[in-house]
Structures are given as structure tokens and as C-alpha cells.
Amino acid sequence: MDFQQILLNGADIIRMVDIFKQNIEHHNLNDYSVIYDVEKPLEIVFPFITYIVSFLTSDHRAFIGSLGLFYGFFYVNIMFYVLSKINISSKIVRFIFIANFIFLVHPYQFQAFRFWTATMIVVWAVLPFFFEGSPRRLVFLLLAFLLHNGMAIFIAILLVATVVNIFIGKPVLKLLYYLHLVLFVVFFVTGKEDIPFVSSFVGGGGGSSIGEGVNSRASVYLAKDEDVEIVVQEKSWFLVLSGRTLRIAFFLLSIVYFSHLFKTSSYIPLKDKFMLFLCVVADLIMNTEGYRFMVIGYMLFLAFSMVQMNFEEEKSRLIKLVFFLFLLNSFFHTVIEFRIFVEYLSVAIFIMPWFVLYFIEEHLSIYDLYKMLTGGA
Numbered sequence: 001m002d003f004q005q006i007l008l009n010g011a012d013i014i015r016m017v018d019i020f021k022q023n024i025e026h027h028n029l030n031d032y033s034v035i036y037d038v039e040k041p042l043e044i045v046f047p048f049i050t051y052i053v054s055f056l057t058s059d060h061r062a063f064i065g066s067l068g069l070f071y072g073f074f075y076v077n078i079m080f081y082v083l084s085k086i087n088i089s090s091k092i093v094r095f096i097f098i099a100n101f102i103f104l105v106h107p108y109q110f111q112a113f114r115f116w117t118a119t120m121i122v123v124w125a126v127l128p129f130f131f132e133g134s135p136r137r138l139v140f141l142l143l144a145f146l147l148h149n150g151m152a153i154f155i156a157i158l159l160v161a162t163v164v165n166i167f168i169g170k171p172v173l174k175l176l177y178y179l180h181l182v183l184f185v186v187f188f189v190t191g192k193e194d195i196p197f198v199s200s201f202v203g204g205g206g207g208s209s210i211g212e213g214v215n216s217r218a219s220v221y222l223a224k225d226e227d228v229e230i231v232v233q234e235k236s237w238f239l240v241l242s243g244r245t246l247r248i249a250f251f252l253l254s255i256v257y258f259s260h261l262f263k264t265s266s267y268i269p270l271k272d273k274f275m276l277f278l279c280v281v282a283d284l285i286m287n288t289e290g291y292r293f294m295v296i297g298y299m300l301f302l303a304f305s306m307v308q309m310n311f312e313e314e315k316s317r318l319i320k321l322v323f324f325l326f327l328l329n330s331f332f333h334t335v336i337e338f339r340i341f342v343e344y345l346s347v348a349i350f351i352m353p354w355f356v357l358y359f360i361e362e363h364l365s366i367y368d369l370y371k372m373l374t375g376g377a
Contacts (some may be wrong), residue, residue: 013064013111014078016050020063023054036272045147046114071110071255074120078299081127085307087218094306096327101302103337105295108344115292118148123299126158130271130300131307154296157281161274173268176276177258185253191287247286249329250298254279256326257305342366 053066082101088094109116121144125137141158144151254275261272275297282294347364348357 016113020050020054020060023050024058039140042146042149043114067113068110071117071120074124076125078120082303084308087307096331097306099334100330103334104298106337107339108341114148118151119296122151122154132206152292157277158274159373161277165270165273173273173276174262176280180279180283183280187283187286237283242333246333249326250301253301253305253326302319
């Protein structure tokens with residue numbers, strides 16, 4: 001990655017580097033105040049990493065690299081895990097699916113370290129649980145929670161789905177499925193973001209720094225998505241279209257996935273019951289800052305589809321058409337995300353070993369090279 005470009009364009013990473021520099025100024029092993037954040041009292045993983053790295057080096061590039069290493073471990077393992085199980089023989093369809101999967105969450109998203117790394121940990125932990133019934137990695141959900149407390153909503157949905165698993169049959173699941181269809185249409189069309197019963201539930205309590213901290217964070221994620229408003233005001237139509245087509249694409253995928261499931265399966269496994277719960281929650285927070293939590297569902301949905309769906313055996317032309325529309329829509333999103341990604345990828349990666357880049361002060365990103373060659377902006 002181009003360190004200079006990251007620092008120029010990454011608001012989150014700039015704040016993290018500032019925290020890193022503050023840790024260096026303390027340099028006192030007995031001073032734990034830098035680990036505790038009053039606003040995020042339970043999110044101790046990032047401050048702890050910063051605390052440790054600040055004693056090893058004062059170089060901010062090494063600090064950024066350590067965050068990338070932590071994030072990259074989970075990111076890369078998720079990709080290899082899914083690729084090892086993929087069940088798509090068509091090379092074109094497989095390529096489009098893989099491209100979508102890789103760029104649902106960027107390799108460079110470690111900049112916003114807390115949330116996106118916690119997302120990677122969650123997906124990495126639950127994939128073996130759903131596919132192989134192995135619960136060993138679920139303990140890492142605690143690590144994800146301590147990295148970003150917002151992951152509590154995912155853990156709660158998983159616990160509820162697991163507890164009620166044996167009591168829920170097809171009729172209830174179909175009812176939940178129809179509820180998902182209605183909620184998506186209502187919230188997508190109306191843009192409604194106020195959810196009174198949810199707001200009142202998370203807004204109550206308090207009485208302690210931890211309780212108030214958790215409630216304040218929850219209120220942030222139930223607020224209107226300001227980023228979308230900014231994009232709309234700036235008339236960045238391609239970004240608006242990218243986000244909306246992605247939501248529509250996964251909505252269509254959910255229709256195909258669950259319709260196919262209800263038609264062909266007499267027993268609905270836990271992972272699919274969980275996905276239905278997650279779909280309903282995602283519908284409720286669609287137009288709030290909590291939209292980012294939908295990415296977990298997107299990654300799992302795409303992974304399940306890549307592994308389970310067999311296009312060559314599928315007879316329904318309608319299902320094939322919907323899948324094609326999904327791939328087309330989400331591929332549009334992927335192209336835009338790739339365009340953003342190349343702003344941070346150094347040209348030097350193609351002409352020298354990656355570890356040498358650490359010692360180079362000046363970089364040229366792929367996008368900068370493109371602008372130089374084409375004279376574009």
C-alpha cells in the first residue's frame with residue numbers, strides 16, 4: 001500500500017496514527033490510561049495493539065503495517081476458505097462471484113480498523129461453524145466484540161437463532177421470509193430510518209460509564225446515514241447507484257436463495273435460519289449508520305451461494321435471470337470499489353519485493369500513474 005496516499009485520504013487512519021503518537025509520548029508501561037477510552041470503554045483491542053507497538057517502534061509506517069497484518073490474517077484466511085469450497089464450474093460466473101466477494105470489504109479497509117477488522121473476525125469465526133459445525137472459532141467473537149462493541153448485535157442474532165433453532169419449522173421461517181420482503185420494500189422505498197421501539201430499547205439504562213458508552217454508540221448506529229446524504233448532495237450519482245444496486249442485488253439473491261431452499265429442502269439448517277434473522281435486522285437498519293452491519297450478511301450470503309448453488313443443475317430460467325441481474329448489479333459496485341482501491345495500491349509493488357516498500361518514502365499509486373498517462377483527473 002502507498003503509505004503517503006493512505007495518510008492523505010484516510011481520515012480514520014490519521015486519527016489512529018495520532019493516537020499512536022500519543023502513546024509514544026507516554027512510554028510508561030504502568031500508565032494504562034491510553035488503553036481506556038471513555039467513549040468506547042469496552043473496545044480495548046485497538047488501544048492495546050497501539051500500546052504494545054508504540055514500545056517497539058516510533059515509526060508510524062510500522063504501526064500501519066501492524067494493523068494491516070492483524071486485519072490481513074483474517075481477510076486472507078476467509079478468502080482461501082471460501083475459494084477452497086466453491087462449487088461453480090463456469091469460469092466467468094466464478095470470476096464475477098470471486099471479484100464481488102473480494103471487494104465487498106476492501107483490502108485497504110484496515111484503515112477503519114475497529115469495525116472492519118471486527119467484521120473480518122466475525123466472518124472468519126462463523127464460517128467453519130456453519131459449514132462444518134465446528135464451534136472452536138466462536139470464542140473469537142468475544143475478540144470481535146472487544147474490538148468493536150457493535151458486533152454485539154451480530155452475536156445476539158446468532159444466539160437467538162441458535163436457541164430457537166429447534167422450535168422453528170418451515171411455516172414460521174416462511175412467515176419470517178415474507179416479513180423480510182415487506183420490510184425491505186418499505187424501508188428501501190420510503191427511506192425510513194426512525195425505529196422507535198429499537199431506539200427506546202438501546203437508549204434506556206445507563207448509570208455507568210460502560211452503560212452510557214454502549215448506549216451512546218448504539219444511538220450513533222441508529223441515526224440517519226449521513227454519508228448517504230453527503231453523497232446525494234454532492235450529486236455523486238455513481239456512488240449513490242453503487243450502494244443502491246448492491247442492496248437490490250442482495251435482496252434479489254435472498255429471494256432466489258430462500259425460494260430455492262424452501263422448494264428443495266425439507267430441513268432448514270441453522271445457518272439459513274440465522275440468515276433470515278439477519279435479513280430482517282438488516283432491513284430495519286437499512287437507512288441508518290448501522291447499514292455497515294449488512295456487509296456481514298452480504299459476505300455470508302455470497303459465501304453460501306458460491307458453495308451451495310450449482311448453476312449447471314438449476315433448471316429455472318427465472319432463477320438464472322435473477323442471478324444474472326444480481327451479478328451485473330453487484331459487479332457494478334465491485335468496479336467502483338476497485339477504482340477506489342487502486343488509489344492506495346503502489347505501482348512499486350510490481351517492480352520490487354513488497355517488504356522493500358517499507359523503506360521507500362515516496363510512492364506512486366496505480367491511479368496516479370493512470371492520470372499521468374491519460375491526463376485525466
